[in-house]
Amino acid sequence: MSDKSNKLPEELQLFTSAHVKYIQSLDTRKDEYDYWLTEHLRLNGLYWGLTALHILGHPEALPRAETIDFVLSCQHENGGFGAAPGHDAHMLSTVSAVQILALVDAFDDLESRGKGKAQVGKYIANLQNRQTGTFAGDEWGEEDTRFLYGAFNALSLLGLLDLVDVDKAVDHIVSCANFDGGYGSGPGAESHASQIFTCVGALTIAGRKDLIDTDRLGRWLSERQVAGGGLNGRPEKKEDVCYSWWVLSSLEMIGKTHWIDRDSLIAFILSCQDPDRGGLSDRPGNMVDVWHTVFSITGLSILGYPGLQPVDEVYCLPKSTIERVLGR
Numbered sequence: 001m002s003d004k005s006n007k008l009p010e011e012l013q014l015f016t017s018a019h020v021k022y023i024q025s026l027d028t029r030k031d032e033y034d035y036w037l038t039e040h041l042r043l044n045g046l047y048w049g050l051t052a053l054h055i056l057g058h059p060e061a062l063p064r065a066e067t068i069d070f071v072l073s074c075q076h077e078n079g080g081f082g083a084a085p086g087h088d089a090h091m092l093s094t095v096s097a098v099q100i101l102a103l104v105d106a107f108d109d110l111e112s113r114g115k116g117k118a119q120v121g122k123y124i125a126n127l128q129n130r131q132t133g134t135f136a137g138d139e140w141g142e143e144d145t146r147f148l149y150g151a152f153n154a155l156s157l158l159g160l161l162d163l164v165d166v167d168k169a170v171d172h173i174v175s176c177a178n179f180d181g182g183y184g185s186g187p188g189a190e191s192h193a194s195q196i197f198t199c200v201g202a203l204t205i206a207g208r209k210d211l212i213d214t215d216r217l218g219r220w221l222s223e224r225q226v227a228g229g230g231l232n233g234r235p236e237k238k239e240d241v242c243y244s245w246w247v248l249s250s251l252e253m254i255g256k257t258h259w260i261d262r263d264s265l266i267a268f269i270l271s272c273q274d275p276d277r278g279g280l281s282d283r284p285g286n287m288v289d290v291w292h293t294v295f296s297i298t299g300l301s302i303l304g305y306p307g308l309q310p311v312d313e314v315y316c317l318p319k320s321t322i323e324r325v326l327g328r
Contacts, residue, residue, distance in 0.1 A: 011271070014300065014307070015273055023290065024061055026290060043071065044092060052297045056297060056308065056309075068104060071097050072109065075097070080094045081097040088138060094124060095150035099154070120158060127147065129143070133165060134172050135148045145184075149197075149202040166206050169206070170202075170206050181215075181216030181218075181219065193247045214254040214255070223235070230269075231243035240292075241272045241280060243295075257303075269299060271284045
């Protein structure tokens with residue numbers, strides 16, 4: 001049964017208890033082939049699951065001490081974090097590590113038992129191309145606006161954004177803007193909802209939302225809602241529940257969330273649940289995973305679904321975490 005069975009009709013219930021149990025079960029499946037196939041996402045997956053639990057109001061569902069131990073076991077001498085112990089350091093897993101440590105209030109552990117904030121900041125800063133402002137994901141050099149946003153996210157949480165050339169990075173984001181108001185992964189690349197989130201999020205952290213054509217972007221984002229209520233990532237594509245985060249968070253940052261049909265989107269998200277085993281999938285009836293679970297739940301939070309903790313639309317962390325870390 002849902003936690004809200006007495007208040008809402010069945011089709012509008014969020015099966016909170018089932019989702020909590022699903023997330024708790026993810027690290028108990030070590031006898032399954034898929035567990036080891038996804039080792040390269042282990043630290044990211046911990047961030048997704050832990051964030052979902054906090055938004056659901058169950059932060060205690062994963063043990064804090066073991067969480068901190070695992071995160072620190074993934075850190076390298078250079079300050080960066082790999083996806084799991086023994087994996088190469090990468091921007092994306094480093095960002096997830098910082099987000100997790102912020103979430104469980106463990107920056108003190110990073111200083112006392114890890115390599116410290118300064119070393120993490122140095123690792124991230126060294127991935128910036130000082131000529132172009134862009135960021136690479138790792139030492140091999142692939143560049144993408146995802147890495148730029150990740151750098152801004154983690155460095156601002158650490159209080160170290162001044163280690164990088166923010167103005168150069170902002171100039172690069174501006175060069176990724178398209179005629180439709182959206183942003184791509186690089187200059188001239190097609191507008192895509194997830195890349196828009198990274199660019200709008202980075203501009204928000206940098207305090208440069210004045211550079212966004214909010215009306216044009218809001219129109220493009222609101223047009224991502226299809227007949228069934230769900231959102232897609234670009235024109236002519238099927239809806240996918242993860243865009244309940246990528247599209248909504250961007251709309252929230254530019255003050256245009258009311259431009260989509262809230263009730264039909266809530267109904268679509270809830271239709272993607274597995275009410276028995278927990279978790280949410282990309283579309284109704286498909287296999288659930290923790291990625292779609294967190295971005296469904298954070299989307300519902302932005303939409304004001306009852307019983308959920310407020311999520312910060314820029315950092316994809318609880319607002320209470322951002323208030324504690326950034327003092328706002």
